[in-house]
Every structure is written in structure tokens, then in C-alpha cells.
Amino acid sequence: MSGPAARRGARTSFWSLAVALGITFGSSAGHTQTLLNVSYDPTREFYQEYNAAFIKHWKEKTGETLTFRQSHGGSSKQARSVIDGLEADVVTLALAYDIDALHENGKLIPADWQKRLPHNSSPYTSTIVFLVRKGNPKGIKDWPDLARPGVEVITPNPKTSGGARWNYLAAWGYALKQPGGTEDKAREFVKAIYQNVKVLDSGARGSTTTFTERGIGDVLISWENEAFLALKELGPEKYEIVVPSLTILAEPPVTVVDKVVDKRGTRKQAEAYLEYLYSEEGQVLAGKHFYRPRSAKAAAKYADVFVKANLFTIDDVFGGWQKAQKTHFSDGGTFDQIHAKR
Amino acid sequence: MAGASGTLDLRGRSASARFEENPATRDNPWARRIILATSLAFFALFLVMPLAAVFVEALRRGLSVYVAALTEPDALSAIKLTLIVAAVSVPMNLVFGIAAAWAITKFDFKGKQFLITLIDLPFSVSPVIAGLVFVLVFGAQGWFGPWLRENDIKVIFAVPGIVLATVFVTFPFVARELIPLMQAQGTEEEEAALTLGATGWQMFRRVTLPNIKWALLYGVILCNARAMGEFGAVSVVSGHIRGLTNTMPLHVEILYNEYQFAAAFAVASLLALLALLTLALKSYIEWRTAQQGTVGDTP
Numbered sequence: 001m002s003g004p005a006a007r008r009g010a011r012t013s014f015w016s017l018a019v020a021l022g023i024t025f026g027s028s029a030g031h032t033q034t035l036l037n038v039s040y041d042p043t044r045e046f047y048q049e050y051n052a053a054f055i056k057h058w059k060e061k062t063g064e065t066l067t068f069r070q071s072h073g074g075s076s077k078q079a080r081s082v083i084d085g086l087e088a089d090v091v092t093l094a095l096a097y098d099i100d101a102l103h104e105n106g107k108l109i110p111a112d113w114q115k116r117l118p119h120n121s122s123p124y125t126s127t128i129v130f131l132v133r134k135g136n137p138k139g140i141k142d143w144p145d146l147a148r149p150g151v152e153v154i155t156p157n158p159k160t161s162g163g164a165r166w167n168y169l170a171a172w173g174y175a176l177k178q179p180g181g182t183e184d185k186a187r188e189f190v191k192a193i194y195q196n197v198k199v200l201d202s203g204a205r206g207s208t209t210t211f212t213e214r215g216i217g218d219v220l221i222s223w224e225n226e227a228f229l230a231l232k233e234l235g236p237e238k239y240e241i242v243v244p245s246l247t248i249l250a251e252p253p254v255t256v257v258d259k260v261v262d263k264r265g266t267r268k269q270a271e272a273y274l275e276y277l278y279s280e281e282g283q284v285l286a287g288k289h290f291y292r293p294r295s296a297k298a299a300a301k302y303a304d305v306f307v308k309a310n311l312f313t314i315d316d317v318f319g320g321w322q323k324a325q326k327t328h329f330s331d332g333g334t335f336d337q338i339h340a341k342r
Numbered sequence: 343m344a345g346a347s348g349t350l351d352l353r354g355r356s357a358s359a360r361f362e363e364n365p366a367t368r369d370n371p372w373a374r375r376i377i378l379a380t381s382l383a384f385f386a387l388f389l390v391m392p393l394a395a396v397f398v399e400a401l402r403r404g405l406s407v408y409v410a411a412l413t414e415p416d417a418l419s420a421i422k423l424t425l426i427v428a429a430v431s432v433p434m435n436l437v438f439g440i441a442a443a444w445a446i447t448k449f450d451f452k453g454k455q456f457l458i459t460l461i462d463l464p465f466s467v468s469p470v471i472a473g474l475v476f477v478l479v480f481g482a483q484g485w486f487g488p489w490l491r492e493n494d495i496k497v498i499f500a501v502p503g504i505v506l507a508t509v510f511v512t513f514p515f516v517a518r519e520l521i522p523l524m525q526a527q528g529t530e531e532e533e534a535a536l537t538l539g540a541t542g543w544q545m546f547r548r549v550t551l552p553n554i555k556w557a558l559l560y561g562v563i564l565c566n567a568r569a570m571g572e573f574g575a576v577s578v579v580s581g582h583i584r585g586l587t588n589t590m591p592l593h594v595e596i597l598y599n600e601y602q603f604a605a606a607f608a609v610a611s612l613l614a615l616l617a618l619l620t621l622a623l624k625s626y627i628e629w630r631t632a633q634q635g636t637v638g639d640t641p
Contacts, residue, residue: 041599044599069586070583071582072582072596081499081581083483084482084498085487085490085496086498086583087496206599
């Protein structure tokens, strides 16, 4: 009989352990106001540092201590989680379409959310560049090199990744803007590139690790900030950045999630958090983490980092995200067409 | 290696010895060597090498980096959450497993076969689907979403959702271990106890439980191992909030994606250590079970 009794004892201590853990776990949340920033893949390092800066700023200004939590993943997946009930006070996603989804599903934010902050609610911008292996063995200089037979291209899946959609539209816009460029020619051009794609990961960071850690592919189509980060973390002796002759201006937007902040009573802090992104300190931090700052002063500070690129915007070429999404990435859109024909 | 051959010896010495001594069934020595070499090579290539790689990578940048990776607040919170989830879901499945195995082996009822099939369902459903099911039911747009929201109850993207998903994927382990054993044991001993005037609870505690305890513990250990290691289902319902809803496997992925390879492998090695501990416990229990079979019950 000692067996079951001893085990009962063991189970009791098991439970007391669980309870003890629960208590420490609960108390660690404490009484400070905690906000959640739901973001996309490549912003991890930037927001980690920005959160610390904002917490300090807010403490000095109001005396209130804040805690920030972060969640990262593919942009559309993250939007989906917020729609499904992930209580994000603010979302900082890869593109406006994913934030529009918060309005369309569940009316979490108003339709005109993008007008609430300057520069289309995008405090920083980025662009789409190529990351190639050191010495550029395949001689990749511009978009047409990606369509050459024998070049292996890595880019994430446009269905799940925001970055991947910018990549796709950058290639499409380039082809369209060439002399004599038409929609049909652009389709053929993008199709040729995607025929060279070996792996379609679900998010930007997944593609970066496929290219760097798993060593697959000759060229990674990537966010500029993500490419710079890979250089910094993994060594500039291994990779090179190639800026194509024409690429897209990527505007990752931010917004407060109205339904959440009104319920939790965090609107004031959440709004200040986003506004501070436009401050000099926020802008310099963005530049430090390889996002192109909006402010001229911060941009000047990092002028030697960012190559001057010829950029077009999504509004100019594609008539905005709603239209671009419908034409290219909805079911049966151009991506499905070229992908099915492979 | 010693452990593996040890258990083989205990369980199958007489059978394998008889097999080898009999000229009719004896293998060609070459065939024996090739079979042995093949299994050892597989063992080294697919089990030992990856496991060793985890520890080598974890300690590559020194012990201080290793310790720092495990004591960093997000890592600690992930370890805590993993333990909490296991501590809640394993007892739940323990109770359920005993109840289900009891119902199936001691009673006859319509739809018994269906219930057995149902218990196995989590084995055949992809963990990702398991996670999505809970999002569909408890998510803000799901069946109970509006009600949960009104009552300010968080299930998905919080600890309850992670526990639910874990309970789902670890559902069959205890029941699956108990059912064959209890079927083999039959109902005679329980019937005898009842004839002698035992109450239902007395019968369970004094007859059934001692009979099934090793199988039960074995099931619990397997259940616990899976509960701590589950990735897919938990990933879907977690929301990936650092320091709050990340379990150890999710934390490993995050660290890896942040180029913190040494830290990622450090946390992975802790998970591996927990798994090895589980394996050691399992071997011990197998050994006890074998002993019980030969010399009777001596707890």
C-alpha cells in the first residue's frame, strides 16, 4: 500500500508546485499597465529597443510605468489572430491591407484608420532589395536577372506574408514601368521569376533563414531592413545587398485597435506609443534598425546607409492596396494564375 | 545503448535465446551482423547525432551564454508556462484516461467500438487542425466568441486555450496504455472484491489501482512528454506573446528566428533533458513492470 500512498503524496506536491508556479506567474504580471503590440516578422529587434525608449519617455512624462509585450509572425497571420481575439492594443503590420481586415472583420477599427496619423500612418518606410551571396556569383544586378533560367530565387508566400506581397508587386511594377511595358508582359515577367522560386516560406523571417541558414537559393528578395539585419547578424563577409534599378516604396502602417483599447482603458497610452514613433528618438531608432525614417533629420543621419533608390508607390502603380490585393492575391488572382501554370 | 539492450534482455531473453539455439531458426551470422549494424547505424544517425548536436550547439558559446539564455525573463516565463500547462493537462487526462479505460473494459454498451475510435482521434488529426478547431469555437469570431467577450473570459491566446489544445493532443496516451492491460486482466478480481463486501471505491483503490499502476504511470509519463513538447496545436492558439503565452517549443523557434542560435539550442537542450529524464523514468517503469511480472508485486 505504500506505493499508491507515496504517489498520492507526490501528486499533492505536484499540485502545490503548480499552484506555487501559478502564483509567481500571476504576480509577475503585477499592477503596471501592460500593452500588447502585435507586429510582423522583421520588426522584432526594432520594437524591442523602441519599447524600452518609450517606457522611459512615458515614465518621465507621466510617472506611469508601462510594460509592453510583443507578438511577431507573418503579417496576415497576425491580423487573423487579432480578428480571432488576440487583444492587441496596437498593431504594427507590414501593409495596409492586413490592417483593413481588422475593420472588415469584427469592426475593430474605423474604416478611415489610415488617416489618423501622418504619412498614411506609416512612421517609417522600407523597400524591396536583393540579398545575394558574397561576390555575387550569379551576377545579379536587377530584376531581369531573377527571371534568368538557372537562378534560384527565395521569397515568402504572398498569400500569408506581407513582405512577399511587396516583393511580388515590386517585380510587377518594374516590368510595367519598362519601355513598352503592359500588364501581359508584366505577368509573363513575374511568372518567369516565380518559376525560379524554390521555397515559399510563410513569413519573411522564414525565407531569410532558408536563404542564410539552410543555404538554399542564389538570391533572396527581401525587405531592405531584413537584408541589413541578416548582414549585421550573420556577417557582411557572407552576403551582399543589391538594390535594383527600380523598386517599390513599402509603407508598413500602424494603428491603435479601438475596440481593444476602449475595453481595456489603454487608449491614451497606445496613441502616445504610436505618436512617439514619429518623434526624433523614434525616427532615429527606426533608422538604426534599418527602416528608412520619415523625418529629414533622422534620414540625414543614416544617409550613408540607405542607397538612393528609384521608388514607385503602390497608389501610383496599382491604385492602392484594396485593388492590388483583389487583382493579384485574392483567390484566382494573378498569383494563383501564374502559380497554377507552373 | 546499455539501457536499450538491458530492457531487451529482461523482456525477451528466453525467447531470443531459444530462437538462436534452435538450428532450425538460427540466423546466418552474417545476416545477424548486418541487421545489427543497420539498426545501430540508424540509431546513431537519426537519434544520437541530432541529440548530441543540440547539446554541442547549446554550449558552443560557453556556459555563461547557456545559463543566460535559460535565466532570461522570457525563457523563464516559457519554462513556467510549459510546466503549468503540463501540470494542468496531465492530471486531467489521467482522470479521463482511467474513466475511459474503466468504461471500455468493465462494461458492455452500444457504441463501445466507436468510443475507442474516438479516443484515438487526436492521434490521427493534425495538431494544427486541433488548434484551429479551438480558434473556431472560442475565437472572437467563433461560436462562443461574443459570449466570452461579454463575460471577459479569455480562452484563445491565453493559458486556458494552450491547456485545451494540449489536453486535446495528449488525450489518448493514458487510456491507450490502460485499455489493453485492463482488458487482459478482466473483471474477476473486481468481482471477487465486491463479493467479499468491498464498496466501489474500496474495490477501485485496493484492487484495480494496484493492478494498473505501472501502466498508468507509463501513460502519464508519455502524456507529460507530449504535453511539454507540443508545438503545432499550441502555436495556433498561443498568439505568440513573449513572456506570456510562449511555451518552450515556441520560444525555441522565436530564438532561432532571431539569430540567437546558442540560446535557441540552450532552451532546446533543456527540453531534450526533460525528454531524457522522461525516458529514464520510462525505462525504470518498464523494468519494474517486468519484475512485477516475474516476482510479483513488491512496491
